[in-house]
Amino acid sequence: MNMEPNLTLFHAINNLAGNNSALDNMMIFAAQYLICIFAVYLVYTWLAKNEYRQESMFAGYAALLGLGINFIITLFYFHPRPFMVPTGTLLIAHAAESSFPSDHATIMFSVSLMLLTFRDLRRSGAVFFVLAFISGFARVYSGLHFPMDMAGSLLVALFSTGILLALKDYLIPVNRIFIAYFENIEKKITKRNLKTS
Secondary structure (H helix, E strand, O other), rough: OOHHHHHHHHHHHOOOOOHHHHHHHHHHHHHHHHHHHHHHHHHHHHHOHHHHHHHHHHHHHHHHHHHHHHHHHHHHHOOOOOOHOOOOOOOOOOOOOOOOHHHHHHHHHHHHHHHHHHHHHHHOOOOHHHHHOOOOOOHHHOOOOOOOHHHHHHHHHHHHHHHHHHHHHHHHHHHHHHHHHHHHHHHHHHHHHHHOO
């Protein structure tokens, strides 16, 4: 990997850190906790939007597949984090492990890209893609990652989404079985609650 452009862009972003405590706190929050919004949204879609359970499952698959691809990459390629070089300003303590690709960014990009493939959820997908970009920027700002780690995460997300789209016709029947099983449990719980109320 050519480090020169990567380092130049990293320093252009990370040099902003440590100069404004309010901005630092915002970036720390974005780097660590924006991913929680993705999880909450998928749980909400699964529980409250029954008609989109297929879509929420595919978004979950995309995140898991992306993480799996990341794991395989780290078996064959190691890239130090900025603070391991060492370079830059670190705002968030982190284990000294491979930075490429970013698991955080991969999850967020994978979920957002998969949502973008569904017509009814494209608006949500677009919002989450922006949030994924902001979080990725914040992780570079905070000294956890290089910009190329984020680019790698986006490529992994595109790859995992493409694989799932290719397998979509095979996965939908499996999803329907699982959804039907879950809905059957829901009905039993509802009936039990009605009897006890």
